[in-house]
Amino acid sequence: MRVAYILAANRLDADTIVAGILHPIHKFEVSPEMIKQEFGENVAKILITTNKIITLPMNSKTLHESDAIRKMLFAMCDDPRVILLTLSDRLDRIRNISSLEKEQQHALAEAVIEIWAPLADRLGMQKEKNEFEDMSLKYTNPKVYKQIEEIVSQSQEERAAYLEKAVNSIYKSAEKMGISVTIKSRAKHFYSIYQKMRKRNKEASELYDLLALRILCNTSAECYTLVGIVHGLWKPMDGRFKDYIAMPKANNYQSLHTTVVTPFNETFEIQIRTYEMHRIAEYGVAAHWKY
Ligand code: AMP
Numbered sequence: 410m411r412v413a414y415i416l417a418a419n420r421l422d423a424d425t426i427v428a429g430i431l432h433p434i435h436k437f438e439v440s441p442e443m444i445k446q447e448f449g450e451n452v453a454k455i456l457i458t459t460n461k462i463i464t465l466p467m468n469s470k471t472l473h474e475s476d477a478i479r480k481m482l483f484a485m486c487d488d489p490r491v492i493l494l495t496l497s498d499r500l501d502r503i504r505n506i507s508s509l510e511k512e513q514q515h516a517l518a519e520a521v522i523e524i525w526a527p528l529a530d531r532l533g534m535q536k537e538k539n540e541f542e543d544m545s546l547k548y549t550n551p552k553v554y555k556q557i558e559e560i561v562s563q564s565q566e567e568r569a570a571y572l573e574k575a576v577n578s579i580y581k582s583a584e585k586m587g588i589s590v591t592i593k594s595r596a597k598h599f600y601s602i603y604q605k606m607r608k609r610n611k612e613a614s615e616l617y618d619l620l621a622l623r624i625l626c627n628t629s630a631e632c633y634t635l636v637g638i639v640h641g642l643w644k645p646m647d648g649r650f651k652d653y654i655a656m657p658k659a660n661n662y663q664s665l666h667t668t669v670v671t672p673f674n675e676t677f678e679i680q681i682r683t684y685e686m687h688r689i690a691e692y693g694v695a696a697h698w699k700y
């Protein structure tokens with residue numbers, strides 16, 4: 410039922426949700442014919458393929474060929490609903506990892522990082538990807554997870570609400586100046602914080618992009634006006650302003666970066682760039698050329 414609920418929340422069709430309810434058929438004495446008779450061909454097909462995948466043995470050795478596994482998954486199913494059911498099943502498993510045997514827990518946490526999180530990422534399921542990674546970290550490294558939890562202190566919802574407020578005040582100020590903008594925000598998830606701590610050898614409290622905003626506008630000139638607006642709203646942090654528009658990075662990346670401090674001593678990282686710069690940053694020079 411929990412798996413069916415995940416699928417329903419993602420607005421999948423009735424056949425997939427039925428398959429979600431029935432999905433652990435490999436644990437019962439049920440033949441494909443019986444499923445077909447009771448629930449129709451579609452449900453039977455989804456179930457059979459999904460069961461092939463979720464019963465595949467995945468150990469450390471096979472996981473090292475995770476790219477090959479991902480390709481095989483796609484080759485096995487001509488119906489994307491199978492992948493979505495499989496992902497929902499794995500998400501439910503990692504959410505309830507404590508109910509598994511020790512050995513299974515380990516294998517699952519590893520497979521989540523190697524296979525399931527990257528797969529969710531490729532399918533554009535960012536929220537699920539983040540949850541996969543955070544749940545896996547919570548299991549594999551509970552100490553670090555707890556540390557990050559203490560630094561971050563707010564829930565994901567509180568952080569999002571906080572960002573929302575900042576976003577709204579920028580929209581208002583930009584409108585007053587007659588600049589039309591699009592603003593995106595994100596609260597860095599725990600696994601990403603953990604990776605950055607490791608890579609940079611820093612404490613979570615030394616990272617300034619835990620809460621971050623990105624402002625997209627039409628021209629470079631607007632970018633500079635916007636950075637002025639932002640610095641008028643909050644105090645900029647010393648030494649954190651970077652002008653990658655005048656001095657692009659080696660890979661052609663362009664943007665203005667700044668970090669600001671709110672009266673509540675929270676820091677926000679803010680990136681300001683044009684839509685064009687954004688397209689290059691996200692999709693590479695090829696996308697730029699095609700445009
Ligand atoms: P990260 O949290 O750095 O692991 O990145 C996760 C996602 O957040 C990526 O899609 C980034 O493009 C996005 N992101 C990074 N910095 C910012 C920012 N300043 N504003 C909005 N989104 C960002």
Ligand code: MG
Nearest residue numbers: 618619621678
């Ligand atoms: Mg960052």
